[in-house]
Amino acid sequence: MTDQPIVSTQWLADHLSSPDLVVIDGSWYLPQMGRDAAKEYLDGHIPGAIRFDIDDVSDPSSGLPHTLPQPHVFSSKMRKLGIGDGQTIVVYDGMGYFSAPRVWWMFRVMGVSDVYVLDGGMKKWAAEGRPLEDGGTPLRPERHFTARLDYSALADIDDVKRFTSDGSVQILDARPAERFTGQAPEPREGMRSGHMPGAFNLPFMKLMNEDGTLKDAASMRELFIEAGLDLDKPVATTCGSGVTAAVLTLGLTISGARGLKLYDGSWSEWGGREDTEVVTGN
Structure with missing residues (x-):
């Protein structure tokens, strides 16, 4: 294999x-x-x-x-x-x-x-x-x-609140840029628009070639670095509901990143609550 x-x-x-x-x-x-x-x-x-x-x-x-x-x-x-x-x-x-x-x-x-x-x-x-x-x-x-x-591969809302305050784990959001910045509404009702404090954005579609295959490891590493990530530090991926966050997790795995977590609740949880901080703009 x-x-x-x-x-x-x-x-x-x-x-x-x-x-x-x-x-x-x-x-x-x-x-x-x-x-x-x-x-x-x-x-x-x-x-x-x-x-x-x-x-x-x-x-x-x-x-x-x-x-x-x-x-x-x-x-x-x-x-x-x-x-x-x-x-x-x-x-x-x-x-x-x-x-x-x-x-x-x-x-x-x-x-x-x-x-x-x-x-x-x-x-x-x-x-x-x-x-x-x-x-x-x-x-x-x-x-x-x-x-x-493997509980270490999961992040819950308390984990992500901690990550936004202490920066111990980088947060990478897979949603389109317009949703990340708050310029476009969320597809699910009741969700605020924007992103988590300190989060980076890399829309998951950017990891793909025109034929629908995944870019090579070197190209994906460049994209992650351009998005602001330090690939030697842990990363938690997020998206709208925990689905396309896994595209980033897959790409990060291929790129050699370690210490990866996925925020399963993602924006469906964070954007739907009133006790979470939401940031707009780049």
Whole structure:
């Protein structure tokens, strides 16, 4: 296997019949995108791929969108999907890099090391004329899945409040610049516009090439540095609801950064409360 957290479409095509390979369609879209991830999966997916719904594999008691569930819940959900210990997991989504890195991160934070994102996703796979199949998720026998939550990879609101005051961890926001500066409204109602004090901004789309693949490590390192980061210091990523923050986490991982955290509540939590400081402008 590669030592990087991504694999190419050619690699996946060459290994698609491997018995211990699990392919996951982790597509998810914002309502304003006008796309239906479940229908797109039924209409055509990579052969053998399992549909993974981040809204279903979540903690409904949090009151926030698709936050990470407790380890025993995640383990139960994966067992029922036929995903177990010792398997190699490849995740893709319909856009290339949008929600698939979130699913990758969920597995990583639950202790799975052999999990990868398909570079370019379904967009590249289909453009190359590679095989697709339609219909529902294939039935797979249940397998034992061991979840070991890495709490150090998570940041909660108290952590982020501390980071904004003491600067011990850099905050990197994946949202578009207009939302970060407060010039554009948030897509979710009730959210204030702006960003966390001291946060840096790097819209996640900037990490991608025109064909939907990820830029190389050197190019991404330059982007992170240009955004203001010191890659030798810890970073907490954030976005609107914890999805595209994982694109930055993936890019930072490839770029060699360490001490990474993801703020799962993200702006849905921070921007929706009155006890948090919100800054506008650059």
